Amino acid sequence: xxxxxxxxxxxxxxxxxxxxxxxxxxxxxxxxxxxxxxxxxxxxxxxxxxxxxxxxxxxxxxxxxxxxxxxxxxxxxxxxxxxxxxxxxxxxxxxxxxxxxxxxxxxxxxxxxxxxxxxxxxxxxxxxxxxxxxxxxxxxxxxxxxxxxxxxxxxxxxxxxxxxxxxxxxxxxxxxxxxxxxxxxxxxxxxxxxxxxxxxxxxxxxxxxxxxxxxxxxxxxxxxxxxxxxxxxxxxxxxxxxxxxxxxxxxxxxx
Amino acid sequence: xxxxxxxxxxxxxxxxxxxxxxxxxxxxxxxxxxxxxxxxxxxxxxxxxxxxxxxxxxxxxxxxxxxxxxxxxxxxxxxxxxxxxxxxxxxxxxxxxxxxxxxxxxxxxxxxxxxxxxxxxxxxxxxxxxxxxxxxxxxxxxxxxxxxxxxxxxxxxxxxxxxxxxxxxxxxxxxxxxxxxxxxxxxxxxxxxxxxxxxxxxxxxxxxxxxxxxxxxxxxxxxxxxxxxxxxxxxxxxxxxxxxxxxxxxxxxxx
Numbered sequence: 480x481x482x483x484x485x486x487x488x489x490x491x492x493x494x495x496x497x498x499x500x501x502x503x504x505x506x507x508x509x510x511x512x513x514x515x516x517x518x519x520x521x522x523x524x525x526x527x528x529x530x531x532x533x534x535x536x537x538x539x540x541x542x543x544x545x546x547x548x549x550x551x552x553x554x555x556x557x558x559x560x561x562x563x564x565x566x567x568x569x570x571x572x573x574x575x576x577x578x579x580x581x582x583x584x585x586x587x588x589x590x591x592x593x594x595x596x597x598x599x600x601x602x603x604x605x606x607x608x609x610x611x612x613x614x615x616x617x618x619x620x621x622x623x624x625x626x627x628x629x630x631x632x633x634x635x636x637x638x639x640x641x642x643x644x645x646x647x648x649x650x651x652x653x654x655x656x657x658x659x660x661x662x663x664x665x666x667x668x669x670x671x672x673x674x675x676x677x678x679x680x681x682x683x684x685x686x687x688x689x690x691x692x693x694x695x696x697x698x699x700x701x702x703x704x705x706x707x708x709x710x711x712x713x714x715x716x717x718x719x720x721x722x723x724x725x726x727x728x729x730x731x732x733x734x
Numbered sequence: 735x736x737x738x739x740x741x742x743x744x745x746x747x748x749x750x751x752x753x754x755x756x757x758x759x760x761x762x763x764x765x766x767x768x769x770x771x772x773x774x775x776x777x778x779x780x781x782x783x784x785x786x787x788x789x790x791x792x793x794x795x796x797x798x799x800x801x802x803x804x805x806x807x808x809x810x811x812x813x814x815x816x817x818x819x820x821x822x823x824x825x826x827x828x829x830x831x832x833x834x835x836x837x838x839x840x841x842x843x844x845x846x847x848x849x850x851x852x853x854x855x856x857x858x859x860x861x862x863x864x865x866x867x868x869x870x871x872x873x874x875x876x877x878x879x880x881x882x883x884x885x886x887x888x889x890x891x892x893x894x895x896x897x898x899x900x901x902x903x904x905x906x907x908x909x910x911x912x913x914x915x916x917x918x919x920x921x922x923x924x925x926x927x928x929x930x931x932x933x934x935x936x937x938x939x940x941x942x943x944x945x946x947x948x949x950x951x952x953x954x955x956x957x958x959x960x961x962x963x964x965x966x967x968x969x970x971x972x973x974x975x976x977x978x979x980x981x982x983x984x985x986x987x988x989x
Contacts, residue, residue: 480760481736481737485975491912491913500805501769501801501802502773502802502807503765503766503769503772504770504772506763506765506769507766507767507770508765508766509765509852510764510766511763511765511766514759514762515758515762516940518757519913519916520756523915531801532801534799534801535798536802537798538798539795539796539797539799539800540794540798541794542790542794542797542798543790543792543793543797543798544791544794545790546786546787547791549787549859550755550787550855550859551918552757552847552923552924552931553778553846553847553848553849553861554848554923554930554932555848555849556850556923556926557764557927558917558920558921558923578949586872591808592805594810600805602755603805604805606806606808618904619739655981657744657746657747658746658774660746661746661774661833664813668807668809668811668813669807672808672809672812674740674808677807701833704885714950726941730768
């Protein structure tokens with residue numbers, strides 16, 4: 480929400496949200512967005528698109544808002560806030576496609592999860608990558624994913640590939656140092672998840688080259704910042720596979 | 735969450751949260767805090783203290799996290815996240831008092847709401863101000879409130895009064911300009927709420943003088959920023975009633 484404010488975009492003017500998957504570092508801001516909209520402009524539903532489970536998540540968020548809606552502002556005679564009108568949720572699955580205000584949106588299930596076949600979880604959950612075909616420009620957002628031929632298909636020929644990227648060793652070391660009490664079992668599961676379900680710099684380069692995209696912006700980046708010599712090494716590792724322009728984005732960059 | 739990160743405080747090291755009232759600009763960040771804790775250190779419950787309705791709010795947030803907990807990270811054999819162990823909620827009412835790790839915490843119901851007597855809402859909801867008596871230092875946080883003798887009693891002789899403050903005309907004009915579609919009924923209710931249930935600069939000065947506090951930090955401030963001549967006028971209006979030191983805080987200031 481702070482980033483929206485820094486860009487001068489009021490919460491009431493956000494019309495739609497596309498959610499790639501239900502990990503909380505990708506959904507944690509939705510409660511604040513719904514709350515601020517309800518406080519200022521509750522008449523226009525926020526269109527929320529996301530993978531299976533999105534409706535249940537939003538239902539919980541709206542339930543969390545019931546006490547606040549019941550109390551209101553304590554002004555006798557004030558209107559009521561109808562939480563049922565605050566959102567409009569559409570769940571998307573692999574190969575979903577929709578038209579949103581002149582933009583064609585396409586989704587593919589990527590490799591951010593690798594559920595055990597007998598768990599039944601693959602039928603229940605997906606992690607999505609999105610392609611937005613705007614008039615004159617095509618942008619693909621990987622969301623979180625490991626290497627994925629589905630995402631390469633989705634991104635074929637796109638003007639811009641907005642790709643996640645991960646320095647696994649650095650991220651594991653940093654997370655452990657911030658959370659010294661983290662159980663080993665969780666730390667090991669996290670490392671396996673990071674290695675298999677995210678993109679290393681070389682993976683980003685290979686994906687961009689195979690999809691023949693016209694440029695790459697790296698986001699959701701976990702690793703050394705620009706003040707560290709290791710940072711430039713990431714660009715070198717991408718360039719070993721992909722010859723086009725690459726930027727590792729900072730917050731609030733616009734491309 | 736961005737502010738915590740800027741201060742170098744990991745989410746896992748936040749032990750407790752005190753919520754003054756259930757307006758969403760005061761609760762919108764809780765979902766992100768719970769999510770990040772669940773992703774890093776789910777074994778230590780976050781202690782959440784707040785007014786009546788807090789338990790229902792947290793229950794909704796935890797319900798919203800169920801799909802994310804069920805999918806986990808898609809790593810076969812990973813542990814499960816027990817959402818029931820993520821929080822420990824204590825609801826507080828007027829005159830509640832508790833000891834938290836050597837800090838005495840006291841709460842008073844303030845005047846942020848003025849429910850119609852026949853509505854029954856005053857029995858269901860309260861907006862709290864908190865006093866924290868630490869070893870050697872006492873800090874009072876008004877939360878959101880209008881002028882209130884209860885808060886003045888709570889703040890009596892405190893080292894620091896952390897007080898909200900509002901420039902009503904400026905806030906109404908700004909909110910309307912950001913939300914041109916806001917219904918008039920909501921805008922009028924908002925203005926009535928702001929005038930009666932928040933502190934004007936003179937109110938802050940009077941509260942500080944009556945409570946005989948040793949200093950004032952203004953927070954939750956809505957009005958002109960320091961680059962506007964009107965800003966200094968707020969300090970003048972406070973000083974007309976209170977002779978002690980006053981600072982209108984910026985984010986990340988430490989006192």
